[in-house]
Amino acid sequence: xxxxxxxxxxxxxxxxxxxxxxxxxxxxxxxxxxxxxxxxxxxxxxxxxxxxxxxxxxxxxxxxxxxxxxxxxxxxxxxxxxxxxxxxxxxxxxxxxxxxxxxxxxxxxxxxxxxxxxxxxxxxxxxxxxxxxxxxxxxxxxxxxxxxxxxxxxxxxxxxxxxxxxxxxxxxxxxxxxxxxxxxxxxxxxxxxxxxxxxxxxxxxxxxxxxxxxxxxxxxxxxxxxxxxxxxxxxxxxxxxxxxxxxxxxxxxxxxxxxxxxxxxxxxxxxxxxxxxxxxxxxxxxxxxxxxxxxxxxxxxxxxxxxxx
Numbered sequence: 157x158x159x160x161x162x163x164x165x166x167x168x169x170x171x172x173x174x175x176x177x178x179x180x181x182x183x184x185x186x187x188x189x190x191x192x193x194x195x196x197x198x199x200x201x202x203x204x205x206x207x208x209x210x211x212x213x214x215x216x217x218x219x220x221x222x223x224x225x226x227x228x229x230x231x232x233x234x235x236x237x238x239x240x241x242x243x244x245x246x247x248x249x250x251x252x253x254x255x256x257x258x259x260x261x262x263x264x265x266x267x268x269x270x271x272x273x274x275x276x277x278x279x280x281x282x283x284x285x286x287x288x289x290x291x292x293x294x295x296x297x298x299x300x301x302x303x304x305x306x307x308x309x310x311x312x313x314x315x316x317x318x319x320x321x322x323x324x325x326x327x328x329x330x331x332x333x334x335x336x337x338x339x340x341x342x343x344x345x346x347x348x349x350x351x352x353x354x355x356x357x358x359x360x361x362x363x364x365x366x367x368x369x370x371x372x373x374x375x376x377x378x379x380x381x382x383x384x385x386x387x388x389x390x391x392x393x394x395x396x397x398x399x400x401x402x403x404x405x406x407x408x409x410x411x412x413x414x415x416x417x418x419x420x421x422x423x424x425x426x427x428x429x430x431x432x433x434x435x436x437x438x439x440x441x442x443x444x445x446x447x448x449x450x451x452x453x454x455x456x457x458x459x460x461x462x463x464x465x
Contacts, residue, residue: 160235160236160422160423161186161233161234161235161236161248162235162236162237163184163191163193163235163236163237163246163248164237164238166184166185167184168182168183169184169185169190172190172192172251180197181193181195182195183251186248189250189254190250190251190254191233191248191249191250191251192248192249192251193246193247193248193249194211194212194215194246194247194248194249194343195212195237195239195244195246196209196210196211196244196246197209197211209348209349209350209351210347210349210350211247211343212234212245212343213234213245213247213423213424213428214342214343214344214346214347214348215232215247215343215345216232216234216247216421217345217418217421217424217432218313218315218345219231219232219249219342220232220417220421221309221312221313221414221417222309222339222342224417225309225405225408225409226408227305227306227309228336228339229338229339230250230252230339230340231249232247232250233247233248234246234423236423245423249340252326252337252340253326256328256329257327258327259324259325259326259327259337260293260324260325260326261320261321261322261323261324262284262287262321262323262324262325263276263277263319263320263324264276264324265287265293265324265325266278266284266287266291266320268291269286269287269290271290272286272287272290277319277320279320279376280379280381281377281378281379282379284303284320285300285303285397288300288303293327293334294325294336298336299336301397301400301401302336304395304397304401305405306318306323306339307375308398308401308402308406308444309339309405310375311375311386311390311443311444312409312436312440312444313345313436313439314345314347314368314373314386314435314439315344315345315373315375315376316344316373316374316375318344318375318376319376322340323337323339324337325337344373346432346435346436347368347373347435352427355427355428355430355431356427359427359430359431359434366438366442369387369438369439369442369443370387371385374386375389387446387447390447391446391447393447393450393451393454399451402448402451403448406448409440409444411436411437411440414433414436418432418433
């Protein structure tokens, strides 16, 4: 979307409040729909916010890529908003609860599993999978498929903060039906802390690029109380659901389509576009493709002895 939008004069909608430490947020009406505007954090005197410098860009780019790949995410638009005479680039996120549906995050659902020893915020993988199997809001097989699809795309985009509070369900009180909520809160993807110096370093220094692919960022999900390293985890090929997601998602990832998407986005500098494209390509080449090759080779090895018999 190349159109440049100024949200400054949009009607601010009262009665809507949004949590999260990732910058300020307000609700506005635009084009007859309700949007949440995410503002970039100031970063002043708050070291924790410095890691989200480019979070508005990350939110839009990552959400757009989720949708391009076919894993439904919320609709986002980049635009501007003037605050105190200064123009800020914001990410407008279409409110997927505007039709009256209620949102429940996975954290709250996890708290309903009474026999579980862990609380809702715990991100230990086995606890998450146990909750998925025991919850009664969405068919477990559908929810597990959704979880692993989300995990694979997060691996592609380097998401370090997919916790239990930023994915979940929508409940329609009129019909009593529960559905999966679109993916949202992707501001922790694509190295949002990267300034121009880091971007140039990643583009010109292979060691700097590899450090941000092989070593960090890690997933917020834990295994044996340690945050999962995306590449190490995928190369272990331990979970059938994860292996199936690799086979399902990777064929949908077309780098030429992703690059065209990024190239057409407004407000991004040329450096940012090159950086996002190179970073995503590296994670695809060095994490996802080897993991898929491993899974396919393991399957061929399992078939070979059967054929010999």
